[in-house]
Amino acid sequence: MRLLLKVLSRLILFAAAQSIQDAGPTVLTQQGVVSGTQILPSVRQFLGIPFAVAQRWKAPTLPPVRSGIFPATTFANGCLQNLVPENAEYLRLNGNGGLDVPSGEDCLAVNIWAPSTNRKQNTAVLVWIYGGGFVFGTSGIPVFNGTNMVRDNDDITLVTINYRLNIFGQPNPPQFSDKENVNFGLLDVEAAIQWVHANIANFGGDPNRITIFGQSAGGSAVDAYTFAHPHDTIVKGTPVLLGGKLRNHTDWNTVSAAVGCGSAATLQQFACMQKVPAVNLEQAVISIGAAFSLIIDNTTIFSDTQTRAANGNFLRVPLLLGSTANEDDIFLVAQQLVASGITVPVLTEIFSDALSAFVGTCPASLTASHRLNADVPTFRYQYQGVFRSLSTRPDLRAYHSSEIPMVFGTYNGTVINGISLPATADQVALSKYVQGAWVAFARNPTGGLPSLGWPLYDPRTATIAQLGNFFNTSGVVFGESSLIDAACNSQDVLAAIVAQVGPLLPG
Template sequence: MRSVLALIVVATLICLAGPAAAQPVGQFPFALTREGQMLGGVEGEVAFFKGLAYATPPVGPLRWRPPEATVESSEMRTAYEYAAPCLQPSLPSAREDCLTLNVFRPFGVDGPLPVMMFIHDGAFVGGTANDPQFDGARLAQAGLIVVTVNYRLGVLGWLSHPALSEGGSGNYGLMDQVAALRWVHDNIAAFGGDPGNVTLFGNGAGATSIALLMLCGEARDLFQKAILQSLAGRVRLRSRQEAEAFGLQFVATLGQDGTDPRGSAPARLLAAERKLLAKSPHGFAPAIDGGLVTEDIAAGFAAGHESRIPLIIGANDDETGFDSEPGIAEALASSGATPEQLRKLYPDLATPSDLAAQVYTDKVFSEPVRLLARLHVATGAPTFRYRFAYVPEARRANPEGGHGRELQFIFGAEGVPGAGILSRRDREVASRMRGYWINFAKGGDPNGPDLPHWDAAADRDRLLLIANDRIASGDDPFAERLDRLADESRK
C-alpha cells in the first residue's frame, strides 16, 4: 500500500489538475466520477480501477429492492483491490454489499476508446467478476476499456415473493446489470471510454442475461453490440406465478416466522438456499415479471423484439461442466430419439457417456444458438456464428468439461486458479480468437488483418469453426443432427 504522504501529494495534484479522463498523475491513474475521484493502480501497460461501486449497497431495507444510485461525492478513493464477491454458498468472503465493477484500460492512451463489459457465468447462483481468469489486462492492451461486473446471485438476486412485490419482485440481478450499464454510460468517459461504443459479452448465465437485456427496453440504448457465448437459447423462463410459488417454498425451507423473509441473517438465507438448490438446481434464475422480462428469449427473437445490433453468437463443442448432470438427463429424455437413432446421428461416439454429453451440448446449446443466429439475421443485423472446438494441448488426453473453456482464450489468463499454462499453439489460437473479439468491439466486424476470414451468418448456416487443426469459415458440418433436434423442439 502506498504511503499516506504519497497519497496526499497525489490528491493535491489531482485537485490542481481539475476534471480529466483517466489522467495519470505520476504513477497513479485517476478518474473523476460522480462518486468521487478514483485513484487506481498500474501493472505493466494497463491501468486498473477495482471495486468501484455502481449502486448503493443493497443491505438492510434495500435488500430485495431495485438498485439505487450511489451518492455524489467529491472525495478521493483508492481503487487498488477487488471488493467482496456477491453472497453465495461457495465463497466464505462473499457479502451482500457487492454491487461493484472493475475497470481496465491502457495506461497513458487517449480516448475515447471502445468499451467491453463482461457478465460472468455461474448459473445465476455463483461466480464473480473478481475471478483472476477475468482480468481484463490482455484485452485492454489492444486499446479497449474492459469492465467486469458483480451482480446479486441466488436467493438475493432472483427471489420472487408476494411480500416483495412493491419493489418489482424477482430479477434483482438483472436490475443490477442494467444499473451497471447506466453507470458505464454516465461515467466511462472519465476513464477514456466511449459510452456510444459498448459491447456486452458473457457466457452461460452471462449470455442469458445479455440476451434478456437485448429484449429489455430499459437497456436498449445502453449498449451497441453483443457477444453471446454458450447461450441456452431455448430455455423456458418461469412465469411470475411459478417464480412466486418457488419463493414461498424457499420461505418455508427458511423456517421464517410470518411471510416476510427480509429480516433473516445472510448465513440463514444461504443455508436454506443450499437445501432448495439440492432439489431444484435452477430455481433461482430470471423469470417473466411483466416489466423487465416479458417473454422467453427464443420467442422474443422470433418476434424480432431484440435490439438489432451486431451480434457474435456461438457455443463450444463440449458444453458439459460441473452443473450439467441434471441437464444431460433432461436432454436425453426430451430428445425424442431412440438409442438406435441417436447412434446414427452420432456414429463416432462409442460410449454412452460421450453420446449423452453430445446430445446435451447440441440440444441445450448448439441448436438453440443456430436458431437465434438465424432469427437475428432475419432482422438485417450483422450476425457472426462460431463453434469453439479447440482443446488446450495439455488437456487433450482428458478433455471433459468444456463449458467456459473459451474464456481463457479470450482473456488470456494463465497460471491462475482454474486456468493452466497454455502451449505455444494454444497462445496462437488465443491471440486469434481474442483478435476477433477485439475487432468486433471496435467496429462491429470481427475480421481483420492476419485472421482467417469469418463469414457472416447470412443466407446459409455459415459459422467459424475453431478446431484443433484449423480456424476456418464453412457450412455447419452437423446441420443434419441439429435439424433433427430442431424438429423435436417444435413438437
C-alpha cells in the same frame, strides 16, 4: 494575514495534489474520485468501484456522492452464491476459481482495465457479464482479469461487473405483486451499463462504443437486455457465448420455513425474511437444494419472447454468438462425481453430444436465424479447442466455459487440482486470434470481423467460424451450418438417445 491565508491555501492544494498522486492513477466519477493501480506501464486497473446500492429485494439506485478518494485497489465482495455440491464441483473442474471469494449483499461493483494515458484513449469498451445460471458466479476471479487483453490490444477498455444472484437476485416471493416481482439481478446489469455509459469517458473509454458480452447466464443477460431495450442507444454490439437454461422456481416458502420465518405467505413472513442475516439465507438455500433462477416478470424477461424474436422486436445491433462443441461434458462429469465419485467417459461423451446440441448449438442456430430475419449483421462461431492445460480429463473436451480463458488470455492462470499446466504454442496462438476477434468486434461491430477475414453468417454457406478444431488447432476454419446444426433437425432422435443412455450413467 492575507499572505498567510494564501500560503495556507497553497499548502492545502499541494497536499491534496500530493495525496492524489500518491494514491495511484485517479479518475473522477459522478460519485467522486477513485484511485486505482498502474498494474503495468501500459495498463491502469480500477477494482471494486460501486455502481449502485440496493436494499434487499429492491431495485438498485446510484451510490451517494463521496467526499474522499475511493481506493479502487481491491475487488469488492462477490454477490452471495448458491454453491451446492454440483455447482462447487463445476467450479473445481473448470479451474477458474470462485469457490473462496468473499461475498456479501454489498456487492454491486465494476472493475475496469484501461490503457495508460500515454496510449490511445477514447477507446471501444467491452462490458463482461459472468455466467453461473443466475445462482453463482463473480467477477473478482483471475480468469476474468482484463490486464492481458488491454496490454495486448490497442483501442480497448474492459469492464467486468457483479450482479445479485439466486434468492437475492430473483426471489419470487408470493407477497410481491406482478409489478414488484422482478429479476433484480438483471436490473443490476442494466444499472451497471448505465453507470459505465455515464462514467467511462473519464477512464479513457468511448461511451458511444460500448459492447456488452457474456457467457452462459451472462449471455442470457445480454440477450435479455436486447429484448428489454429494443430502442436502446447505449449498446452498439452484443457478443454472446451461449449455454444454459431459464427456469422458474417457487422455493420461497421452503427457505422461509428453514430460517424460522414460517411457510405461510404472509406480510409477516416477508418482513421476517428481510431481517434474516444474508449468510443464513444463503446456507438455507444450499441445504435444501433450492435454486432461484429467472422469472418471467415482463420487465426483464417476457412471456412472449419467442413472438418478439420472430417479429424482430429487439435491439438490432450486430451480434457475435456461439457455443462450445461439447457444452455438457463438464455438467455431466460434475453430477457423476458428486453422486458416485466415478465417471464413464465413453457414455459421458455420447450423452453429452446429445445434450450439448439442446443446450448450445440449437439455441445459437435459432438466435442467429432471428437476427438474420431482422437484417441484423450476425457472426457465428463454435469453439472446438481441446487443450491439456484446460481439458484436464478425458471426458472434458471443448466444454462449457472452456473458451473463456482463451478470450481473456488468462489460460495460464487456470489451476486444476492444484496444478497449472503450461499452454501449448497452438493454444497461445488460438487465444491471440480469439481475443483479437472479440476486440475487433468491439472496435467496429459491423466491419471489424470481416477485416480479419471472418464473414457475416449465412446458413447457406461456410460461414460458421470453427475455432481451434482438428484442421486448425491454432486458428479458425469456416464450416457449413448444415453440418454443425444437423442435430437440431433430429430432436426426436436426440431425445431417444438421452432416454437410452441416461440410466447407464453412474449416479
